[in-house]
Structures are given as C-alpha cells and as structure tokens.
Amino acid sequence: MKDISEVRSTKQTVEVDLLKQRGVTGVDIGYKYVGGKKTDVLAIRVYVKEKKDVPKKEEIRLKV
Secondary structure, three states: OOOHHHHHHHHHHHHHHHHOOOOEEEEEEEEEEEOOEEEEEEEEEEEEOOOOOOOHHHOOOOOO
16 A cells, blocks of 8 residues: 555646546545445545546546
C-alpha cells in the first residue's frame, strides 16, 4: 500500500489535468470504496457532476 505522502505527491502532479476533464468537479484523497463499501486502500478520488457509464477511451486511468 502506498503511504499518504506518495498519494499526496501523485495527486499534486495530476490534479490540474484531472480538473480539466469534462464533468470533473473535484479531486481529493481518501479511502477507496468498492460496491459501496470502504476498503483500507488510499486512493485519489475524482468527483464528477454525474456518474455514468462512459466508453473505455474516456475513462480516467492513472498508472502510478
């Protein structure tokens, strides 16, 4: 698991570009949720105006 300083550094690197994406309203750091349940994995969370299915080519993917 990445520690908070690594996640924070990555967020600072990608935040401006993420906020330029259509529909993105915010970016923060928190725990990942899967199926509505909190995990113990730290994640960069991306908030959107409306959650919807999007084509694979429009998905936001980060490799860190």
